Amino acid sequence: MNPDVKIKITDRNGVLHEIEAPTDMAMNLMEVVRSYELAPEGTIGICGGMAMCASCQCYVNSDHALPEMGIDEDMMLAEAFHVEDNSRLGCQIQITPEMDGLEVELAPES
C-alpha cells in the first residue's frame, strides 16, 4: 500500500502545488512544505514546530476532519496576523492517511 497522501498547497505567490506527502515519517504539514521548499528557508517553521511562532500559518480550504486545536496553537493564532476562521498552524497538523486530498494555502509572511 502506498503510504503517501496527495495534498494541494498554494504557496505565498499563489502558485498551486500538488504534492505527495508520506504518512509514515511522522511529518507535519509545515515540514512537508519545507521538504518541498515551497517557502524559503527562514520564513517558515522558525520556532521549529512548537506552535510558538506563526510562520507556518495556513488556511485550510477543504473540509477534512483535522486534529482539534491545542491550547498552544489556539493562543498563538490569537496573536498572529492575517488570521481567518480557517487558519491553522501547519506544524500542528500531522500527515495521516485521513489527510488525503487536503487543500491548504500558506498565509502571508509576517
Added chain:
Amino acid sequence: MITTDILIIGAGPTGLFTVFEAGLLKLRCHLIDALPQPGGQCSEIYPKKPIYDIPAYPEILAGDLTGKLLEQIKQFEPGFTLGERAETINKQEDGSFIVTTNKGTKHQAPIIAIAGGLGSFEPRKPPIPNIANFEDKGVEYMIREPELYRDKNVVIAGGGDSALDWSIYLSDIAKSVTLVHRRNEFRGALDSVDKVQELKDAKKINLITPAEIKEITGKDNITGVVISKKGEEDYILETDHFIPLFGLAPKLGPIANWGLEIEKNAIKVNNALDYQTNIPGIYAIGDVNTYPGKLKLILCGFHEATLMCQSAFQRIFPDKKYVMKYTTVGGVDGFDGTRKEAPKAVVKKIE
C-alpha cells in the same frame, strides 16, 4: 571603541560556546546581541522547553542550557553589547574590522564570527495599512522609556506577557491605559492576568476584547485608533500613543548587506575547512550558515565554533606553532586567574 580578538555577533548557544573554545586558545571574545539577554532563541522563544539532543544531557531546558554555557565560559570574561543590533562592518587597513551597532557602539577585532541564528529579533508589526506613517509619532513597537507615557492616553494591543505587564506598569504612569486583544483569553502568566483583572475592575485599565485595531487616525502625529469589536460598529478611540506588542520575530537584517554570499536566508561558508565566508576573516557558525548537508542543530553549532576558533587562531598568529590540547590534560586557565585541572594522582606506599 571596544577591542577584542574575536567579535561574535549573536549570543545564542553557538556564540556562547565560541567563547570557551577561543578561551582555550587564549583569545578573548566580545558578543553583540539585539536581545537584552544572552541565550538567543533558547531564552527568547522557548526557555521552558526541553532539548533532548545535547550530548550527555538526556534532557535539558533551553533556559538551563544558556545558564550552563554562561557558567562554562565565565572564566574567559566575555564582553557583551546587549540590546543592540550589529548594523555596519568596515574593513580597516590592518585587516581588522570595525562593527558598529544601531546605537553607534563601535567594536574592533581581527576576526568576526557571525553566530546570528535566524537573524536579530525584531518586533512583529501588525498589518495595519497606515501604521508606518506613525512610527515614532505615537506608535512604538517596544517601550524604551516609560516616562514618555506619563499623563498620556495609551492604547496597547496584544495578548501575551509583555502586553499584560506593560499595561499593568503603565496604569500607574499614564493618564489612561486601554488594552485591546483579539480574544477574551490571555496567554500571559497567571499573576499578570489576575492583576489586569483587578485593575480592570478598579477602572484603571480599560479592556476591550475581542477586538482589533484596524486603522490609525491623525495628521502628523497619532490622534486615535479605529477599534473593530465583534458585533459592534467600528469606532475611533482617541489616544496619544499606540503600542502594538505582538512578540518578536527573527530577521537576517543588516548582515544581509555585508557583501556575504547568501543562500536560502543563510550565509554560505566553506564547510570543508573552517566555516569561513567569502570574506576572509569573517566566519559564520550555527543556524546562520549554510553548506551542503547543513543541519540547524545546537550540537552542530558547537562543532562549527570549535573548528572556527582553530582557524581564527592561525589567522591571528600565522607563525605560531600549536597543537590542540585536551582540557583533561592541559586544564583550563581563565583570564580571571582561575585554573581548573584534573586532580593529581595520589601515590601512597603500602607497608
